[in-house]
Amino acid sequence: MQKHITLGEYIIENQKDFQYSSGELSRLLSSIRLASKVVNHEVNKAGLVDILGAAGETNIQGENQQKLDVYANDVFMKTLVNREIVCGIASEEEDDYVIIEGKNRSHDNKYIVLIDPLDGSSNIDVNVSVGTIFSIYRRVTPIGNPVTKDDFLQPGNLQVAAGYVVYGTSTMLVYTTGFGVNGFTLNPATGTYYLSHPHMQFPDDGTIYSINEGYYVHFPQGVKDYLKYCQEEEGNRPYSARYIGSLVSDFHRNMIKGGIYMYPTSSKSPQGKLRLLYECNPIAFLAEQAGGKATDGYKRILEIKPTELHQRVPIFAGSKLMVDKLEEFMAKYP
Numbered sequence: 001m002q003k004h005i006t007l008g009e010y011i012i013e014n015q016k017d018f019q020y021s022s023g024e025l026s027r028l029l030s031s032i033r034l035a036s037k038v039v040n041h042e043v044n045k046a047g048l049v050d051i052l053g054a055a056g057e058t059n060i061q062g063e064n065q066q067k068l069d070v071y072a073n074d075v076f077m078k079t080l081v082n083r084e085i086v087c088g089i090a091s092e093e094e095d096d097y098v099i100i101e102g103k104n105r106s107h108d109n110k111y112i113v114l115i116d117p118l119d120g121s122s123n124i125d126v127n128v129s130v131g132t133i134f135s136i137y138r139r140v141t142p143i144g145n146p147v148t149k150d151d152f153l154q155p156g157n158l159q160v161a162a163g164y165v166v167y168g169t170s171t172m173l174v175y176t177t178g179f180g181v182n183g184f185t186l187n188p189a190t191g192t193y194y195l196s197h198p199h200m201q202f203p204d205d206g207t208i209y210s211i212n213e214g215y216y217v218h219f220p221q222g223v224k225d226y227l228k229y230c231q232e233e234e235g236n237r238p239y240s241a242r243y244i245g246s247l248v249s250d251f252h253r254n255m256i257k258g259g260i261y262m263y264p265t266s267s268k269s270p271q272g273k274l275r276l277l278y279e280c281n282p283i284a285f286l287a288e289q290a291g292g293k294a295t296d297g298y299k300r301i302l303e304i305k306p307t308e309l310h311q312r313v314p315i316f317a318g319s320k321l322m323v324d325k326l327e328e329f330m331a332k333y334p
């Protein structure tokens with residue numbers, strides 16, 4: 001078997017990309033790597049442990065938290081807090097951002113993390129793949145003080161790193177630090193991630209579209225027109241409809257095969273459903289780093305100035321030419 005570099009070796013190798021690096025980002029990525037293995041271990045035997053079903057709480061999103069939502073959130077929060085390598089964390093499953101007080105003055109750390117600990121919760125009980133999404137920024141407030149909301153409301157183009165874990169037929173960790181996108185596959189026998197997908201790139205065009213067509217009647221007219229375009233008999237169309245119900249899994253497949261993921265506004269989600277800070281921004285950073293595109297239908301996701309921690313935006317992300325075509329249809333209805 002070809003010798004693959006491990007994720008740990010790769011992180012150290014890439015530390016050189018950051019001049020005068022203190023190693024903080026490397027330690028932060030390593031803690032995410034560790035937490036993902038702990039969550040993976042539980043996901044892989046979910047039916048045998050008390051981790052399926054609802055936790056009985058509603059999160060700030062108004063969603064019924066699943067036990068695995070809560071478990072994954074606990075694992076990532078505890079790992080990041082105990083290692084005291086970040087000064088603050090925001091999570092889909094936490095009402096507000098969390099200031100890391102820590103005994104060793106965590107306020108001196110320069111990074112913050114925003115996380116969707118378990119993406120695709122509706123898939124948990126039916127054994128369909130789920131994910132974790134993370135986004136890393138440098139704090140903007142002075143080191144030494146507690147973080148403030150300003151540290152979390154940064155536009156996506158200021159991200160230092162972003163990535164996801166996809167707990168699928170195999171478990172992969174895919175991330176970027178602004179120097180391209182690389183995918184690592186977990187060898188469950190050794191608990192080690194190995195570089196399996198170097199320099200991941202979106203095909204410029206594709207023939208897969210991912211959207212929940214159940215909300216069709218409520219979509220903006222530009223989206224309806226684009227869907228009809230996808231379904232017409234012409235050239236390499238009709239395209240294939242593939243929708244897993246987990247952003248990470250749909251995005252990952254489309255990045256490998258070519259495709260577009262869409263979550264538009266609808267009457268049920270007037271601002272869109274996906275959260276800007278810990279779903280759309282990290283996904284958009286990865287999309288662009290892989291030569292793809294990510295917009296809200298009109299402008300780059302990464303240029304949106306956040307105003308709220310859990311704000312939602314519509315997102316269209318994937319192969320550049322497919323997103324361009326979608327925007328053409330949206331532009332007819334400004």
Ligand code: AHG
Nearest residue numbers: 116118119120121122212245246247
């Ligand atoms: P989460 O499970 O983190 O709340 O995110 C679920 C998101 C996304 O992963 C998925 O594509 C989308 O919600 C599915 O929404 P619908 O069920 O409305 O299609």
Ligand code: MN
Nearest residue numbers: 116119120279
């Ligand atoms: Mn999610």
Ligand code: MN
Nearest residue numbers: 092116118119
């Ligand atoms: Mn989630």
Ligand code: MN
Nearest residue numbers: 061063092121
């Ligand atoms: Mn959720």
